[in-house]
Amino acid sequence: MEGVDANDKYAKELEIGVRVVQLACCLCQKVQKGSIGPTPDQIFSKDDDSPVTVADWSVQAMISWILSESFGKQNVSIVAEEDTQTLSDSNSTRLLSSVVSTVNESLSIAPKFGLKAPTSPLEPTQVLDAINNCNSTGGPTGKHWVLDPVDGTLGFVRGDQYAVALALIENGQVVVGVLGCPNYSSKKKLVNNSSVSKEGCVMYARKGSGEAWMQPLVCEGGGPALVWPNSGSRIRVSCIDDPSMATFCEPVEKANSNHSYSAGIAYSLGLRKQPLRVYSMVKYAAIARGDAEIYMKFAKSGYKEKIWDHAAGVVIVEEAGGVVTDAGGRPLDFSKGVYLEGLDRGIVTCSGVNLHDKIIGAVYASWDSSHL
Ligand SMILES: Nc1ncnc2c1ncn2[C@@H]1O[C@H](COP(=O)(O)O)[C@@H](OP(=O)(O)O)[C@H]1O
Numbered sequence: 001m002e003g004v005d006a007n008d009k010y011a012k013e014l015e016i017g018v019r020v021v022q023l024a025c026c027l028c029q030k031v032q033k034g035s036i037g038p039t040p041d042q043i044f045s046k047d048d049d050s051p052v053t054v055a056d057w058s059v060q061a062m063i064s065w066i067l068s069e070s071f072g073k074q075n076v077s078i079v080a081e082e083d084t085q086t087l088s089d090s091n092s093t094r095l096l097s098s099v100v101s102t103v104n105e106s107l108s109i110a111p112k113f114g115l116k117a118p119t120s121p122l123e124p125t126q127v128l129d130a131i132n133n134c135n136s137t138g139g140p141t142g143k144h145w146v147l148d149p150v151d152g153t154l155g156f157v158r159g160d161q162y163a164v165a166l167a168l169i170e171n172g173q174v175v176v177g178v179l180g181c182p183n184y185s186s187k188k189k190l191v192n193n194s195s196v197s198k199e200g201c202v203m204y205a206r207k208g209s210g211e212a213w214m215q216p217l218v219c220e221g222g223g224p225a226l227v228w229p230n231s232g233s234r235i236r237v238s239c240i241d242d243p244s245m246a247t248f249c250e251p252v253e254k255a256n257s258n259h260s261y262s263a264g265i266a267y268s269l270g271l272r273k274q275p276l277r278v279y280s281m282v283k284y285a286a287i288a289r290g291d292a293e294i295y296m297k298f299a300k301s302g303y304k305e306k307i308w309d310h311a312a313g314v315v316i317v318e319e320a321g322g323v324v325t326d327a328g329g330r331p332l333d334f335s336k337g338v339y340l341e342g343l344d345r346g347i348v349t350c351s352g353v354n355l356h357d358k359i360i361g362a363v364y365a366s367w368d369s370s371h372l
């Protein structure tokens, strides 16, 4: 079965997106194994105290460079998580050279992924430029790529689930989503933390196609180069709509979502299973693949969700047959810039409308007493 008809709209964006996310997953796996870059546990803190690693900057630089080469720098607008503040510090020369060598090692194997490698290794200034080129703020018009180079950085540094998330927004709508999940096997169900695998997958979808796809990572094992259109397999959400049989997932970190509130919703709906706590957008991947039926996230009041933490996951879940809205039942709005402005209370993702209606109803019934 073929993944995508080459004549379709966004065919080139999807193809390049899948190829470059495959390459990015490979980069992350190599950093994690210590085969490129510094020791994998080297973690830096950003201004908001969130962690960042060589992999985050390197993936952002590499993807930014490939997108500019593929579509022309003047045509590419990218909204992405990282900036060069820490890297440009005069005390960071060793860190910058780690990023530069990681980017160059990764680009040197780009042809295996059907992508063009630079004719000579990138200079530090080119790497910094590539990161800085991702300073778009998106908005309601035009095409914007949206990138979270390593989503779930905590999962990455703990050897747990994390994701490389790339999406394309056009006129405020997510039209392409690619989600690389380096520790989520294309063959094995995600059950709990022991389901961390070293043979990950990439999922992807194009808006309106009614199809979502998955392919295994091609990084390891010296296997064949990535071919496209490929023999990816179709993925589909679960057909379970009985709450007592359903699995719900949520962030691992209590700081990122209120576990006791979601436990209350789960109880009121008759969900019996323990929550599946997973780092990163792998939660969207689990819904799209049918490994779970519900994903709820209720961040602290005042926290503003960023578009790169959701764009790719939302279109993949929707094309796989699922539903994603805020907790008021409205679609997420990707047209307002970097943040999901106007988001009502939280995010509710389900495999189908029946479960979704029930959760939204339970949120309305319980919110006033929730102290959120
Ligand atoms: N206080 C907070 N509340 C909700 N989400 C937060 C948060 N602080 C960070 N996040 C987001 O949650 C993401 C991790 O998702 P999860 O908690 O589902 O694993 C982080 O992505 P990064 O790891 O890319 O920074 C970050 O964007």
Ligand SMILES: [Mg+2]
Pocket (backbone or CB within 6 Å): 148, 150, 151, 152, 308, 309
């Ligand atoms: Mg993120």
